[in-house]
Amino acid sequence: METILELRGLTKRFGNLTAVNDLSLTMRKRSIHALIGPNGSGKTTTVGMINGTLPYSVGNVMFDGEDITGMKNHTIARKGVGRTFQNIKLFATMTVLENIMVGGHTLNPRSTNIVQYLFRVNNSLREETVLKEKAEAVLEFIGLKEYANREVGSLAYGLRKITEFGRALMGEPKLILLDEPAAGLNPSERVALIDTFIKAYERGTDFFLIEHNMDVVMNISTVITVLNFGTKIAEGTPKEIQTNPEVISAYLGRRYLKEVAR
Amino acid sequence: MNRILQNRNRFAPPVVIVIAALFVPLIITNSYIIHLLNTAMVYLIAVYGLNFISGMAGQTNLGQAGVFGIGAYASALFVTRLDMPAWLGILPAILAGLLIGVILGYPSLRVKGLFLTLTTIAFTEIARLVENNWQLIGGALGVKSVPNFFLFGIEIKTPNQFYYLMIVVVVLFSIITYRIIHSKWGRAFIAVRDNSDAVPSCGINLAQAKITAFTWSSVYGAIAGAIYSQCINYVNASSFTTDLSILFVVMMMFGGLSSMYGLIIGTVIITLLPELLRFLGDYYQLIYALIVMLFAIFLPGGIWSIVKNRQGKNKGGPNHSGVA
Ligand SMILES: Nc1ncnc2c1ncn2[C@@H]1O[C@H](COP(=O)(O)OP(=O)(O)OP(=O)(O)O)[C@@H](O)[C@H]1O
Ligand SMILES: [Mg+2]
Numbered sequence: 001m002e003t004i005l006e007l008r009g010l011t012k013r014f015g016n017l018t019a020v021n022d023l024s025l026t027m028r029k030r031s032i033h034a035l036i037g038p039n040g041s042g043k044t045t046t047v048g049m050i051n052g053t054l055p056y057s058v059g060n061v062m063f064d065g066e067d068i069t070g071m072k073n074h075t076i077a078r079k080g081v082g083r084t085f086q087n088i089k090l091f092a093t094m095t096v097l098e099n100i101m102v103g104g105h106t107l108n109p110r111s112t113n114i115v116q117y118l119f120r121v122n123n124s125l126r127e128e129t130v131l132k133e134k135a136e137a138v139l140e141f142i143g144l145k146e147y148a149n150r151e152v153g154s155l156a157y158g159l160r161k162i163t164e165f166g167r168a169l170m171g172e173p174k175l176i177l178l179d180e181p182a183a184g185l186n187p188s189e190r191v192a193l194i195d196t197f198i199k200a201y202e203r204g205t206d207f208f209l210i211e212h213n214m215d216v217v218m219n220i221s222t223v224i225t226v227l228n229f230g231t232k233i234a235e236g237t238p239k240e241i242q243t244n245p246e247v248i249s250a251y252l253g254r255r256y257l258k259e260v261a262r
Numbered sequence: 263m264n265r266i267l268q269n270r271n272r273f274a275p276p277v278v279i280v281i282a283a284l285f286v287p288l289i290i291t292n293s294y295i296i297h298l299l300n301t302a303m304v305y306l307i308a309v310y311g312l313n314f315i316s317g318m319a320g321q322t323n324l325g326q327a328g329v330f331g332i333g334a335y336a337s338a339l340f341v342t343r344l345d346m347p348a349w350l351g352i353l354p355a356i357l358a359g360l361l362i363g364v365i366l367g368y369p370s371l372r373v374k375g376l377f378l379t380l381t382t383i384a385f386t387e388i389a390r391l392v393e394n395n396w397q398l399i400g401g402a403l404g405v406k407s408v409p410n411f412f413l414f415g416i417e418i419k420t421p422n423q424f425y426y427l428m429i430v431v432v433v434l435f436s437i438i439t440y441r442i443i444h445s446k447w448g449r450a451f452i453a454v455r456d457n458s459d460a461v462p463s464c465g466i467n468l469a470q471a472k473i474t475a476f477t478w479s480s481v482y483g484a485i486a487g488a489i490y491s492q493c494i495n496y497v498n499a500s501s502f503t504t505d506l507s508i509l510f511v512v513m514m515m516f517g518g519l520s521s522m523y524g525l526i527i528g529t530v531i532i533t534l535l536p537e538l539l540r541f542l543g544d545y546y547q548l549i550y551a552l553i554v555m556l557f558a559i560f561l562p563g564g565i566w567s568i569v570k571n572r573q574g575k576n577k578g579g580p581n582h583s584g585v586a
Contacts, residue, residue, distance in 0.1 A: 051463065073462035083463045091456035094449065102453050105446065106465030114447055114474070118438060124445070131446065171465060 002029040003062070004175055004206050005050070010059035012045050012230075019045040021230040023059070027223070032197075032207045034217045036241075037227035038251050043210045044086055046227075047177045050208070051083050052076040064174060078106045082173030084164045086180045086210075092153040096144060096163050099152055100135040103170030135170060142166045142196050158189040165196065175206045182213045194220060214252070218242065226251060275523075276436070283429055287422045295537065296421040302533035303428040304490045309513045309529050310439045310522075311482025316511065317519040318448065319475040320455025321375050324507040325366070325382025326483045328389040331502025332358050333487025335393060338405040338497040348411045352488050359484030363477025371472040378476075386504050393499035404498030408491045424493060431489065435482070440522060442478070451475045512554055518564025527565055 005027040012020040020042040027033040035043050048054035050061055052073035060069045068076050077083075082103075091099050117124045139145045142162050147155065152163060161181060168176050181197075182190050194216060201207060211217045217224065218238040226234040226241060228250045234241060241247055287296055312326045336358040337351030362385075370381040394402055411418040411427065418427050442448050450471045453461050461468045491497045513532045518524025535553075539546050561568070 053459075053462070072467070074465050074467045077463050077465040085460065089457045089460035091449075091453045091460070093456055094452060098449055101446070102449050102464050102466075105450065114442060114445070114478070117445060117447075118441060124441075128445070167464065 003027065004029045004064055005208060006062040007050070008060040008062070010046065010049055010056060010061065012049060012054060012056050019230050020049070023232055025225050025232065025235065027208060029206060031222035032201060032209055032220050034209045034211060034221035034224040035227060036211065036217055036224060036251065041227040042230040043227060044179055047083065047179050047210065051081050051177060077171065080174035082168035082171050082176040084168055084176070084178050084181055086183070088160050088164055090152045090160055090164055093151065095149050095151055096155070097135055097139065097148040099163055100138050100166050100170045101131055103167035104131050104134060106171035138166050138170050141199070142169070143192070158185050161185065162193060162196070169200060169205070173205060175208060177208045179210045180212060182211055182216045190216065280429065280433060287425055293421045296425050298534055298537060300421060300424050300428055300493055302530045303432050304486050304493055305510070305513060305533060306432060306526060306529045307435050307489070308483045308486035309510055309525050310435055311479040311486070312510050312514050313525055314442070314451060315475040315479040317514055318443070318451035318455060319472055321371065321472060321476070322379040323382050323476070323479060324379055324504060324511065325385045326479070326510045327502045327504065327506035328386030329359060329362055329480045329483035330487035330490065330506065331393060331499065332362065332389055333484025334491040334497045335399060335405065336484065337488030338408045338491040339399060342405055342408060348409050348492050351491070352485060355484040355488035356481055359481035360477060362484070363473065363480040367473040367476035371476060372469050383504055386502070386507055390499050390502050393502070404496055406496045408495045408497060410495070411492055436522060447474065516554070516557060516564060524564045
């Protein structure tokens with residue numbers, strides 16, 4: 001059993017608040033690993049540490065057999081870790097296609113410099129065409145082809161979420177960290193999004209998934225890790241987690257009640 | 263076929279503009295106006311450069327006049343002291359631009375944006391003070407009798423000759439600028455402005471993207487300065503103040519950010535404005551400030567945004583209903 005991602009004793013403190021406390025977990029290759037927990041339990045913080053956005057002094061992160069502890073955010077991205085954000089972070093003045101194309105920077109980040117690009121006209125035109133065609137293929141894959149030339153700022157919320165996923169896919173990552181991808185989507189959008197995830201998963205991308213929507217989590221995850229106040233309280237298959245008393249009292253119970261009330 | 267049509271659509275307006283520009287000296291015989299247009303074209307190169315770091319990457323840079331001045335001095339000193347042909351003066355300017363980009367950009371762009379604004383203001387003032395007081399490079403007198411360009415044995419002397427030379431230079435810079443804007447680097451610059459948090463996740467080194475934009479900005483600014491020294495045949499520190507830096511920013515914003523048409527319109531109008539408003543006499547400064555302010559409030563996207571919005575409306579596009 002090969003490992004794609006391994007966290008060893010990760011700890012993050014903001015002042016005297018311990019957002020993530022001695023978190024260890026192992027994520028198998030070819031799996032969808034979910035990280036769930038109440039609001040403020042440290043899920044986004046964990047993602048930030050994995051992809052190098054948040055500095056930390058305690059713990060290690062291994063990705064695909066390599067210690068990536070302390071590496072820069074863009075270096076980690078180039079190694080094959082993509083990410084989407086809880087509060088969408090797109091490039092608002094660019095078109096959908098251009099946003100996707102920016103995601104392609106991980107592919108060959110050091111291929112040329114600007115001066116070479118300016119002189120080798122044919123080469124650079126070809127490179128640009130290849131990038132564009134690849135981005136169009138991604139748009140086709142996520143079902144946003146007809147929106148290619150729309151400015152992202154003018155898109156509906158659900159479409160922006162999908163665009164952000166497309167931008168991550170464009171970089172051909174081995175692993176995508178998804179921070180609440182289904183939040184704010186209506187049920188039909190949610191179904192479409194899950195279908196897209198499954199398709200991408202079948203093409204070879206693994207997912208580390210943070211999500212509050214239990215329909216999504218329980219249906220697509222292989223393994224679930226549960227956080228409470230920054231500490232891991234449980235880990236197991238969806239079935240095991242659903243019946244774990246501690247998880248129910250700390251998280252699921254409240255959550256399920258809320259869902260019913262809606 | 264489709265592609266050719268698309269390209270024709272894109273390339274037709276610039277070709278028309280260039281052809282129209284070729285006729286301007288035949289219609290406008292006032293050589294002072296031609297001189298102003300020449301100045302505008304020189305400024306345009308500095309503004310094209312500024313657009314990389316400020317317009318596209320969104321980092322406020324009030325140092326472009328300092329860069330412009332250093333480019334002018336580097337070129338003028340090189341040409342006059344070493345008795346070099348005028349066009350070779352471009353080389354030390356490029357070198358100066360590169361050095362400024364790395365030396366100033368590296369420390370100030372790694373931290374928050376405001377730091378860049380402050381360091382660039384300080385940079386302009388320090389450069390001006392040094393230029394003004396260093397006797398070795400002419401002190402308060404500056405550098406005089408900077409020679410003209412020679413092109414195929416012809417001396418570029420009259421405003422009209424300089425005008426045609428500048429048309430060629432501007433076309434060249436416009437093509438380079440267009441290609442950078444529409445490259446992966448251009449998109450990275452805009453990404454920095456639009457949402458810098460998401461930039462590293464796309465595999466882009468954020469600090470390096472900013473430094474690259476700033477370095478290109480400086481190289482353009484320094485080359486513009488070098489050409490300027492030959493346009494007016496002397497160099498004097500008193501021209502390179504923070505006022506000029508602000509003027510570059512106004513030129514960039516007035517026409518419309520990161521649209522090349524906008525940059526051209528803004529630069530030409532702002533350069534000609536003193537002449538157009540000359541009849542106002544003492545009230546000129548006041549009216550000028552008012553015009554700029556009104557535009558900033560009511561047309562934050564610049565003049566070009568009017569044209570662009572109209573195009574946008576005609577073009578249309580799929581609406582929200584067709585969710586994937
Ligand atoms: N930059 C920061 N500075 C200080 N405290 C922070 C910072 N970021 C997060 N926190 C705190 O750390 C804790 C964990 O936050 P985090 O965003 O990781 O939670 P989360 O599990 O993603 O929650 P949610 O479900 O609401 O997204 C919270 O108490 C939060 O207030
Ligand atoms: Mg969160």
